[in-house]
Amino acid sequence: MTDGRIWTIPNLITIFRILLTPGFVIAYLDGNFxxxxxxxxxxxxxxxxxxxxxxxxxxRSEFGAMIDPLADKILLVTSFICLSAQDYIPVWLTVLAVSRDLIIVGGLSLLKFYGVEVEKKIFPLWTSKITTALQLLVVFVVLTELAFRLDVDFVHPYLEIATAIFTFISGAIYIRRGMVMFEDEVE
Structure with a gap:
């Protein structure tokens, strides 16, 4: 059950997570890996x-249900952009990951604009959870290499391909679901 409360302990932790992102960027750009x-x-x-x-x-709250995935995306997108700008993650993978998220957010906004109650109709997919886990793992592996001067380059191609496949699949499923919701609303 969710309610309209905003200032809950879980939501404050989520907001704190969002506020960590600028600190992450500053530390990364300063080379403090x-x-x-x-x-x-x-x-x-x-x-x-x-x-x-x-x-x-x-x-559980409606605000938390919206802000939690947003916090994940803010950190992931920022991390991917930072790491690909210095060639630690392939640019093509960053473009794929960021494009998927923009398409999902844009699609949700469009559905909301047309009056679809997306909050009640959309839920995380298992492919999306795997996608997020793989994207987090990509960033974690690269940051671990940089922070501790490790060399696990042999893992990168496999991890990047798996991440790309799940990013594409989950994005395609969300697009399909959005189209069905839009068609249902128009009829």
Whole structure:
């Protein structure tokens, strides 16, 4: 059950996660990869913590349901752009990941504009959860290499291909679902 509350502990943790992103960018651009890695890890732990607390404390809210995935996307998109700008992640993978998110957000906005109650009709797909996990893993692996001067380049091609496949598939499924919602609304 969700309600209209905004100032819950899980939502405050989510907002904190969003506020970590500028710190991550500053640390990364300053070449302080250990701090960037640490901030990324704190954001990851807080992502799990806010969802857990929302369930346990019965503090699920409509605001939390919207802001939580947004917080994930803000950190992921920012991380992908930073890492691809310095050739740590292929530009094509960043374009694919960012384009998918923009298409989803744009599609949701369009559906909302046409009066579709997307909050009640859309839910995370298992392919989307795998996509997010793979994208997080890509960033984690690269930041771990940079922060601890490790060399695991042999993992990159496999991880990048798996991430690309799931990013494409989940994006295509969301587009298809959006089209069905739009068709249902127009009829």
């Amino acid at each position: 250990l701090t960037a890695w640490g901030l990324f890890m704190v954001a990851g732990v807080s992502d799990g913590l806010d969802g857990f607390l929302a369930r346990v404390m019965k503090q």
